[in-house]
Amino acid sequence: MPKAQRRGLIMLAIAGVISLALIALLAMKLVAAGAAVSQTSVWSRLDGHPAPNFTTTVYNGTPGQRIELASLKGKPVVVNFFASWCVPCAEEAPILAAGYQKWSPQGVVFVGIALQDTQQNSLDFARQYNVSYPIGSDPNGSTAIAYGVTGPPETVFINRAGVVVSKYGGALDSGSLDRSIQAIMQ
Secondary structure, rough: OOOOHHHHHHHHHHHHHHHHHHHHHHHHHHHHHHHHHHHHEEEOOOOOOOOOOOOOEEEEOOOEEEEHHHHOOOOOOOEEOOOOOOOHHHHHHHHHHHHHHHHHHOOOEEEEHHHHHHHHHHHHHHOOOOOOOOEOOOOOOOHHHHHHOOOEEEEEEEOOOOEEEEEOOOOOOHHHHHHHHHHOOO
């Protein structure tokens, strides 16, 4: 093989290795950025405004039990939009279950709203992750639309006055949950 041809092949191999390294670096940066975006407090058009009222039939309560958000005014409320098929929802479910155990004695109300899910799958999910706070559904999607939900999980924090203080997109960690609840306890 002529020297010029061999040199060309070596240069091509070096360019290929450098390209692969740059692609790998870009992929790592995109994954890191995605993780940062998926776990953040997100601006919502509802921040600082009254929370839209909703009523849901509770899956894991007494037969026919319903929850209406308006009846919870005067209490801090955490509304979590989830789905049994959602991997990040499964990651945050134990955190929300523990948060409920920690904060409900202080008057914080938790409500789970299942999105695009069946009652049985939602109940199985709740049992698997020891979710004991009330969960219900949003059968026609109107509650998710009113809250600007783009996909599960999303959590909305509502203060005692019924005003949305913040909205969290992605799976919550315990620190973010506690800080957000402290903000609605004020």
